[in-house]
Amino acid sequence: MALFSSPPQSICILRLSAIGDACNAIAAVQAIARQWPETKLTWIAGVAEARLLSPLLPNVEVIAFDKKAGWRGMRDVWRVLNGRRFDALLHMQTAIRASALSLGIKARYRLGFDATRVSDLQQWFTNIKVPSPDSLHVLDGFMAFVETLGVNPAPANWTxxxxxxxxxxxxxxxxxxxxxxxxxxxxxAFKNWTAEGYAAVIEHASQRGFNVILAGGPGKTEIELGKAIERLLNTDVSNLIGQTSLLQMMALEKKAALVIAPDSGPAHLANAVGTPVIGLYAHHNPARTGPYFWRDYVVSVYEQAIADETGKTPAQLAWRTRVKDNTAMNRIPSEAVISTFDRLIEEKELQP
Known part of the structure; x- marks a missing residue:
């Protein structure tokens, strides 16, 4: 039964991280805004996530929580919310830090995950358990939150x-x-594919007439992997790793013909702006965390890796079960990625 038959006055969304999950949650938040444009929406997010969300969602109040500041960061958020009470809190993150932060958020209804998806004792911080959908995907779980509020079921969409x-x-x-x-x-780093694999795909894409840009964050791992790929190439690429903001990354992906990425923020950023994505997966079930509109083009070795590790199929395991072998991404053959690349550009008519 829906919690609201008419628009509530205010809703608070608590989803701190990560970038990919924040991208997925945008679709749920925008579903609320479309049906109830007069409802005041407040989103508490991590610092990097807030920096991305604020310009993308001008009609949503975004409050940044600095987890590195510890209790002081929590008190800063609580100070902003002092004296405010929401009609509902969408507690979309199970981490104990998020649940501790939720203690300072006053709300009549406190929605959290049901027994299928809950973890880290989140159930003790909520009073409405959102039924898990039949779909495994994280985004469909987020959409279940807004449907529990009373938002009409509709396909996920980003504007x-x-x-x-x-x-x-x-x-x-x-x-x-x-x-x-x-x-x-x-x-x-364990989610990363090999430099050799990327180099083989880039050479193939170049032969098919594509320009190639390497992109990513400023971390040491990202930069070193980019340089390792460049050393293996016989073709020119533009290496912008560590040189873009999240919004610039998103703009690059919006302009691009397609994106290749592992289970990471850039895969979901591309999905949110409608650009085809080839996701590379080994550690997490792509049915749960794959780029939402492009799961048919995921190259995954998850099922085989999890079977080798546990002797079970994904359906026999808990929703969050991941492959623990840190070398699992090495199982992905470059031939499989090249084949998927060719299939995608032909099916979506992306050929130069």
């Missing part, structure tokens, strides 16, 4: 306008030629 200066910059970088963005690194 995003990127800042003009970022789009102008992306246009100057990409120009008119069809471009492949390779965002090779995730925040966790």
């Amino acid at each position: 995003l306008t990127l800042p003009e200066q970022d789009m102008i910059w992306a246009n100057s970088v990409i120009g008119e030629s069809p471009t492949l963005i390779v965002a090779p690194a995730a925040s966790k």
Whole structure:
């Protein structure tokens, strides 16, 4: 039964991280805004996530929580919310830090995950358990939150306008030629594919007439992987790893013909702006965390890796079960990624 038959006055969304999950949550938040445009929406997010969300969602109040500041960071958020009470809190993050932060958020209804998806004792901080959907995907779980509120069920959708200066910059970088963005690194190194694999795919894409740009964050792992890929190449690429903001990355991906990335923020950023994505997966079930509209083009060795590790199929395991072998991404053959690349550009008519 829906909690609201008429628009509530205010809703608070608590989803701190990560970038990919924040991108997925945008679709749920925008579903609320479309049905109840008069409802005041407040989103508490991590610092990097807030920096991305604020310009993308101008009608949503975004409050940044600095987890590195510890209790002081929590008190800063509580100070902003002092004296406010929400009709509902969407507690969309199970981490104990998020639940501790939620103690300072006053709300009549406190929605959290049900027994299928809950973890880290989140159930003790909520009073409405959102039924898990049949779909495994994280986004469909988020959409279940808003449907529990009373938002009419509808396909997930993103309506995003990127800042003009970022789009102008992306246009100057990409120009008119069809471009492949390779965002090779995730925040966790074990999710990364091999430099040799990426190099083979880039050489193939170049032969098919695509310009290639390497992109990613400023971390040491990202930068080193980008350089390792460059050393293996016989073709020219533009290496922008560590040289873009999240909004610039998003603008590049919006302008690009397609993106290749592991289970990482850039894969979901591309999905949110409607650009085809080839996701590379080994550690997490792509049915749960794959780029939402492009799961048919995921190259995954998850099922085989999890079977080798546990002797079970994904359906026999808990929703969050991941492959623990830190070398699992090495199982992905470059031939499989090249084949998927060719299939995608032919099916979506992306050929130069």
